[in-house]
Amino acid sequence: MPGLGTQIPLVGRVRELDTLRAALRRSREGHASAVLLAGDAGVGKSRLLAEFVDGAGRDGVTVLSGRCLDVGEAGLPYLPFAEALSTQQEAAQRWPVLGGLVPGLATPEPADQSVERLRLFDAVHALLADLATPGPVLLALEDLHWADASTRDLVLFLLSRLDTQRLLVVATYRTDDLHRRHPLRPLLAGVSRLPAVTRVELAPLGAADTVAFVTALADGALPDATVHTVAERSEGNPFFCEELTAAASRGVTLPGGLAELLLARVERLSSEAQRVVRAVSGAAQLVAHTSLRTVCGLGEDALESAVREAVLHNVLVAAGDGYAFRHALLREAVYDDLLPGERVRLHAAYARLAEENGTPAALAHHSLRSHDLPTALAASVRAAGQAAAMHAPGDALHHLEQALQLWEAVADPERISGRDRLALLRSASAMASAAGEVDRAVTYAGSAVTEADQRDDPELAAETRHQLAVALIPIHMHRAEVSKAVAEAWELVRDRPASLVRAKVLALRARAWVWGAPDVDVDVLRGHVEQAIADARAAGAPDVEADGLVTLAAFEHWQGNTGLSTELGLAAAARAAEIGAVRVELRALHNVGSNFVQSGDLRAAARMAERVWRRAEESGLGWSDLGVEGRIGELFDLFALGDWDTALARAEVPGAPRFARARIGAYSAPVLVAQGRFAEVRALAARLADQHDDSRTGVLLGIALAEAAQWRGDPATAVAEIHGVTDRMRTLSRSSLAETRWAVAVGVSALADLAEQARRRGEDAGALVEEGTQFARWAADPGELVSPVQIRLEERHPDTEAPTARLAAELNRLRGDDDPDSWARAVDRAAPIPYWQLLARWRWAAALLAQGERDAAAEQVRLVHDAATGLGARPLRAAVADLAKRARLTTPGAAAPAGDVLTPRERSVLELVAGGLTNRQVGERLYISEKTASVHLSRVMAKLGAGSRTEAVSLAHQRGLLG
Known part of the structure; x- marks a missing residue:
């Protein structure tokens, strides 16, 4: 053989x-x-x-x-x-x-x-x-x-x-x-x-290696012609080689199907050996010797003989104290060949063993396959509990869904499972939220509300509505539904004594701004949260109390007391961590990160956002709403800081569910556009649109597609994309003021390009001006989408101030009055975000040229060209080079003062190198790879005209770049 x-x-x-x-x-x-x-x-x-x-x-x-x-x-x-x-x-x-x-x-x-x-x-x-x-x-x-x-x-x-x-x-x-x-x-x-x-x-093995492999397998038992035939038919797959070689040695003409080829080996076994092989196929895993004896019903001697035969014929292998198929494909072929009744009997036997061994997941699997639905239901519920205890929410959700599917198929399911359907629905919603399956979380929460309404229990009805509202908030598309759920929950408990449910509902009422409720009154909301904290204390609910403290910290942020808000938020996060309330801890840290954004410290904001998503990931909540918010917050901060390599690396999210993958992936689009990778942006948009219909994702992608179209010289398409963005924004429960003005600034910029083209053709641009003016009015007063408090807060954010100033300058350009002073203000407002500042400098240079100020324009052109080169902003670099060529300025590219050229990340790398750190140590300090640190250092050396890292540090000291 x-x-x-x-x-x-x-x-x-x-x-x-x-x-x-x-x-x-x-x-x-x-x-x-x-x-x-x-x-x-x-x-x-x-x-x-x-x-x-x-x-x-x-x-x-x-x-x-x-x-x-x-x-x-x-x-x-x-x-x-x-x-x-x-x-x-x-x-x-x-x-x-x-x-x-x-x-x-x-x-x-x-x-x-x-x-x-x-x-x-x-x-x-x-x-x-x-x-x-x-x-x-x-x-x-x-x-x-x-x-x-x-x-x-x-x-x-x-x-x-x-x-x-x-x-x-x-x-x-x-x-x-x-x-x-x-x-x-x-x-x-x-x-x-x-x-x-x-x-x-x-x-697969190459042709020569395949022939050598089959030759070694045949060991001289097959003629060369047959060896080459086997090698050719195997297509280089070693397993096929083995099977075909074994078959050829018997002179058997095998059918073309792989399953038939695999089953041919099994059919050579004795009836008892085949019985054992079929029994092992039903297990779908390693089968212990004692378990196999029970399932087969053979005596010890007969079982050993049958197993030995199957092992010797290379069908089974011994592993530990049990047996498995030598190849998974062989097991699948044998299992598929079982008769229906044979499968049922096998699974029933394995189900009995699983019950004896106390393995509910296996019991649920085999009971379902053997059509023992009551047992499958009970085992699925137990398996869900076990998976949840092992911190595996995705597995728990699977078992809960299986239990819910079986609910109507069995008689007296509550007695069998030990739980009622409402409890399963609520657990399924909670596990779906933890696993990042947002849509399923909403579906199960909605079903729980319907189920609870059939009972005469106001607190239960209120609690299910609270869960529904919490599940809806991350989607950002259900403003009315969230408000309705919270209002109904409050009406059910407002006149009842203090309780845990009442505290939770009150705490959520105090967060009305989260779903964009209009005309919020901070004093009223503060009263809600203070009462929620009192109720939570009375009910012995420290997690709800800590959540209320987080909201109180947010109120200080609303009123401009950012330092106090940060202090209270960190204290609330510490308290939440102490009692194990991870979601509350994450919310507190996320709010602190928002404080850093408002104060303009984007580097601190990025570090806090990373802390949020890493803490969420480590706690099994990596794809929950707060885990995702942490990731996208860090992505935007990295984009703003100019650390684009890290941003793109962070946007790769292995294992993320579709909702999280779409949201996080969308935040890589601005970087791809800035780098000129337009085809990748279009492919990303197509891929994400196919994965999830999420308006917030659509907003970011729409802005990116508009910017890409404008860079490609297609402003009409850019305007159309921005109209789509504004339509999506109207569906959001919590639209962002910063993103609103970013989008409108891009749209008005594209309209200005169209207007300039029209004027060059001698055409009237009045309609374009009116369209841009309407855009600007809506961006200036988006009260239908954003609460007054949120508008007041976001107005002070650098990612709002920069596009607001750019919008004003672009409106002037649209009207035919490209004012250099307005672009100078845009440059000043965009200082925390280097790329946006460079865009403003480019437009400023064009406006200066129109005024005849060639020297000032040349200075801006040089700064933009060199800095865009360092950032890797290829479209901007090409645009400013084209501007210089058309204006017959000196070709940009000469070394600029490093203080104007170095990105924040490059400056950080240079400072650490000056401290004597290696590239690897720099990477560890900045949480980037050694290779990325090396790339940043190379760019620094090029900008400074240095031939080594030592010379780069020396030149930086000479120019006053290092303390």
């Missing part, structure tokens, strides 16, 4: 094996890294990994291995990590939170879900780092395409924190399983951009 691929030397994988060995060498030197090993099913990923793992083990490397399993959509949270760490009981003693993963540890009392999730992730990270202290550790994770949501989150957490540990992570996954919406795709897209992560695509 032909041999196995594992019994012959590895063929055709020298380059890939060298890549893995090089990564391991780097890990020995304290440079942690990860290799993602991808390829189609059967291409040899496991064989390559086994060869590498075997060599690493012989070299004294600590090897930890775990495998994901195909259990449908039920999911087994953290399974590969539990398997990998199963032998590390002694090392894991320091972290009791690992009790759910490592057998033999005492599991601590359950605590707040978000906090425990963070502790679990930190503990896994710390354990691996601890194990890697005496020597390198290799963590091998197989079949990530079957990973559950919790495992994907933990993988992301670990890979994003690879640093100086002597750790190498190698993970495999199937590329042919990754359909367009596969949940692993976003994760891969994000982690692949991490500097410590390398992707290795395992392609």
Whole structure:
């Protein structure tokens, strides 16, 4: 009989094996890294990994291995990590939170879900780092395409924190399983951009290697012609090679379908061996020997004989104390070949085992497949609770949805599940919010309101309306619905005694500005929140009390007491963190970041926004509304500061649900436009429009598309895009004043371009002027969308002041009076945002030229050209160069004073280099990669005309750029 691929030397994988060995060498030197090993099913990923793992083990490397399993959509949270760490009981003693993963540890009392999730992730990270202290550790994770949501989150957490540990992570996954919406795709897209992560695509073997492989497999049993035929038919897939070689040795003419080819091997087995193989196929995972004996109903001797036969014929493999299929495709073929009644009996047997073993997720899966719907319902509810306790909201949501689908299919579902439908709906809404599934959170919350209204319980009806309002707020498109839900909730409890529900409703009433309620009165709202705090204290609800304190801090911000607001907000965040109220903590920190924006300290705002989304991510709320708000806040701050490389890197969000991916992705569009990557902006807009119909996303993308059209010389399209933006803004529950004026400034600028073209043709531009004037009126008084308090607040923000000043200057240009003084004011107002200031300087230069002030214009042209070059703002650089050419100014490009040219990020890099830090240390301080730090330093050297980092520091000192 032909041999196995594992019994012959590895063929055709020298380059890939060298890549893995090089990564391991780097890990020995304290440079942690990860290799993602991808390829189609059967291409040899496991064989390559086994060869590498075997060599690493012989070299004294600590090897930890775990495998994901195909259990449908039920999911087994953290399974590969539990398997990998199963032998590390002694090392894991320091972290009791690992009790759910490592057998033999005492599991601590359950605590707040978000906090425990963070502790679990930190503990896994710390354990691996601890194990890697005496020597390198290799963590091998197989079949990530079957990973559950919790495992994907933990993988992301670990890979994003690879640093100086002597750790190498190698993970495999199937590329042919990754359909367009596969949940692993976003994760891969994000982690692949991490500097410590390398992707290795395992392609089919080349023609020569395939022939060599089949020749070795046949071991002289097949003629050369047959070897070449097998090699050709296999198309370089080693698994196909093995199967075709084995079939050819029997002289069997195989059908073309892969399933039939795989089943041919099974059909050679005895009836008892086939019985065992079919039983294993129903498990969809490793089957323990004792479990297999129970399912098969065979005696010990008969079972051992049948299993031995299946192993010898390369159908099953022994693993630990159980058995699995040698190839997943083979299991699928066998399972698909089962008769319907046979499947039901198998799943029923496995369900009984799952019930005995206390594994509700497996019980729910097998009970559903065996049509035992009552058991599936009860197990789904228990599995949801277990997933929630393990801080896996995505898995919990899946089980809750399955339970709700089964609700009407069983008799007396409340008795069977131990919960009522309303409780399941509310839990599903909460888990959907935590997982970032915003639409589903709203749907389940709305259903909960309907269910609660059928009961005579005003507080329950009010609480469900409170949950609905909270679920609606992040969408920014349901102003009336939010107001209605809050008003109805208040009417239900306003005359009732103090209670937790009443406190929650009052606290939400005090935040009327969140959904854009008009004519808010701060004194009235303050009364609401003070009463909410009193009710919360009476009800013993410290989280609601802390939330009220956050709102009181926001009121100080409203009244211009920004310093006091920041102080109170940080105190409220600390209190919330102390009691484990993570969402309240995040809201407090987010508000503090807004204070920094108002004060013009965008760097502090960016740091706070990063703190918010990182805290959310670590707490299992990374895709919640507050986690997303933190990310997009940081993205805009980075855009404003000119740190565009970091902004684009941050916009890559592996594992994000569609809502979060659309919102976050949209905030990369302004950077792409500024860099001249217009095709990417159009592709991004098309992709996000297909993913989610979200008006707030549409606003950002519409502004970006308008700017791109204007840069391409198509102002008419730009105006049309801005009309679309203003239409979307009217659907938002909380429109942004800053974005409103940004959009209108772009629209008026495009109209001014059209007006200039019309005047050059001798045509009247009156209609264009009127259109721009209407735009400006709406932007000046957007009271239909934005509350008076919010308008008063945002008027002082630099991202509002800059476009407001630009709008005034563009209106003058539209009317044919391009006033240099108005552009000088726009330059002054845009000082905190370098790119917008450069746009104003460019227009200022044009206005100066029109006034005949060539020297002043030339100075602005030079500043803009050099700074735009440093930023990578290619369209602006081209535009100012064209202006210089048309005006016959000196070609820009001469060195400018560095103080006018260096971006804030470049200045930060230069200061750290002057302090003696290496590029890597600079990157660590600024939370950027070593490569990005090097790029910034190269730009600094070019601008200063320096030939080395030392000379750059010296020149900077001479020019007074460094203290």
